[in-house]
Amino acid sequence: MNAGAGFDRSVPRFQRIAVLGLGLIGGSVAAAARARGVAGEVVGYAPGADAALALELGLLDRMAESAAQAVDGVDLVVLAAPIPAMPGLFDEIAANLGDQALLTDVASTKRSTIAAARSALGSRFARFVAAHPIAGGERHGPRAARPDLFESCLTLLCPQAETDSQALEGVQDFWTSLGARVSQMDAQDHDQVFAEVSHWPHAAVFALCAAIARGSRAEDALRFAGAGLRDTTRIGASSASLWADIVLDNRDAVLECARLFEDQLRSIIAALEQQDRQALVETFGVAAEWRARLPAPPR
C-alpha cells in the first residue's frame, strides 16, 4: 500500500472524520482511512443496521446515533448516502458542523449534490468539495467495502466559484491519501460524460437482463451463458434502487444517451430485417474500432 509521496503516516492528516452512509463506497472510505492512518478516529453513521455491521466488520472506530451527532467535532465529513437522501443529510448536519470542517461526497451525479449543498450549507458551502471516485462494482452494502478500493482510482473533484482554495487542497489531500488519483472537472461536463460511460450503460444492461429474465428462456440462458454474456451483464447485478435514483437524478443527460443508443439500435435492427450485411459490418466496425481504443485498466 502506498500512502502517497511525502505523507508522514505517524501523524494522522485528520484528527477525526465522519462517514455518512456505509455502503460499498462509504464503507470503503472508512476502511481506507483507518487502514492508511489518515484520521485519528473514523466515526460512521448510516440508517438501519449498516452502521452496526460496519463497526463489526472493522470499517469504523465508532458509530454515531445520528448524522448530526456523527459530525460533532470532526475535521472532515464524507457524505456517502444514496442520492435522494443527500439534501436531507446536508440539512441535518449543517448546524452541527465546526467552522473549519471540510466536506466532500461520493455521489455518481454532481450537479444535484452541489445544488443541495449550496442550499443547505450557507457560508459553509465554501468548504464543500464535490467528489466522484470512479470506483464501485455490482456488489453493495458494508460487506462489499474494502480498504484498497481507491488505490489508483481516478477521483474527480468539482470545485465551484465559492470553493475555498484551502478547502479544495484539504479535500484533494484526503482523496490522495486514500490512494486515489485526483483530477478536476466541471460538474455539468461530469454529469454528461458519466451519463454516457456509466448511467446509460447501466440502464441498457438492465434492459438486456430484464429481456432475458422476462422471456421464455431465462433458465436456459443461465445454463448456457458464456464469458461474453457474463462480462456484458456484470453491472446488471447492481442495486436496482441505487441505479434508479442515479438515472433519475441525471435524467436529461441519460435520456439524450438513450436517444443516441436507439438510433444505432434501430439502424442495426433495420439492417438485420433487410439483410443488409454492409450496413451491419459498418456499424459493428465503428463500435469495435472505438472499443479497441479503450485502454486497459491502470492496474
Next chain:
Amino acid sequence: MNAGAGFDRSVPRFQRIAVLGLGLIGGSVAAAARARGVAGEVVGYAPGADAALALELGLLDRMAESAAQAVDGVDLVVLAAPIPAMPGLFDEIAANLGDQALLTDVASTKRSTIAAARSALGSRFARFVAAHPIAGGERHGPRAARPDLFESCLTLLCPQAETDSQALEGVQDFWTSLGARVSQMDAQDHDQVFAEVSHWPHAAVFALCAAIARGSRAEDALRFAGAGLRDTTRIGASSASLWADIVLDNRDAVLECARLFEDQLRSIIAALEQQDRQALVETFGVAAEWRARLPAPPR
C-alpha cells in the same frame, strides 16, 4: 493439463486431422490437438496468410494448399471457417473425403451448417456431427489461438436422425480429448438459446459502443470509462464481419430477441421520462435478480 480420464496419450486417437479455417477457434483446435497428442499429424488450411502464420506460430504440423488437399487421408475434419464460407467448403471437400472420415465444425449457429452439410455430403452426412464449443473472445485470428481454450469449455453437439452412432462417439471423444465438456442439444433450441445469450447481446453491445463512438463525447468516454463499461463492452471489440454473418445467419431468432429487448428498453425510457421510480426499480430489480443467479465461470 488434463488429457481426460482413461486416455492413453502414447497412442494418438487420430492419425491425421485437418482443420479448415485457422482463426481463434480453428487455430486453438489445431494447437490443442497438437499439445495434447490427440492426432499424429495436424494439417491446416485457411485462405490468405492465416495458414502460413498458423504454421509459423506452431499451431500446425503442416499446411495444405487447398481445403480439398487438406482433407486427403485424414480421420477427422474440423470446419472452422466463417459461416458464409461453410457451404462452399463442404462442397469443396466432399469428393476428397475418405470413407471413414469424421467431420465436425465450430460454427456459432447450427441449423444452417447442418443444412449445408446435409446438402453437400450425401451419404457422408452420417459422419458429420455439428458442434459448438462455447469458447471465444473478442480477439480473433491465428495469433489469438491458444491450446487451452477448450479446457472445461462446454461443447454442444447437435446430432441428426441420420448421424451414425460411432461417428457421434468419435466426434465426442475428439472434443473431450481437447479438454471440453460435451453435451447434446437440439439444433433449433441451440440457435434460439444462443440468439439470446450471445448473438443478440453482441448486437446490443455493438449498438452501445457505436452510439458512444458516433456521439460527441467519444474521446471523453475513452478517458473516463471505468471497469463497468470496460466489462460491458468487451465483446464490442469482436470482429465486425464475423458477427454480421452470425446475426444474419440466425436472423429470425435474433430479431425475436431484439423485439423483447426493445420492449424492456421502451419501458425503461418511458419510466425515465415520466419519472416513475417504482417502474424503474421493478425492471432493474428483475434484471438484477436474474443476473445474480448467473453462476461464476467453471474455472
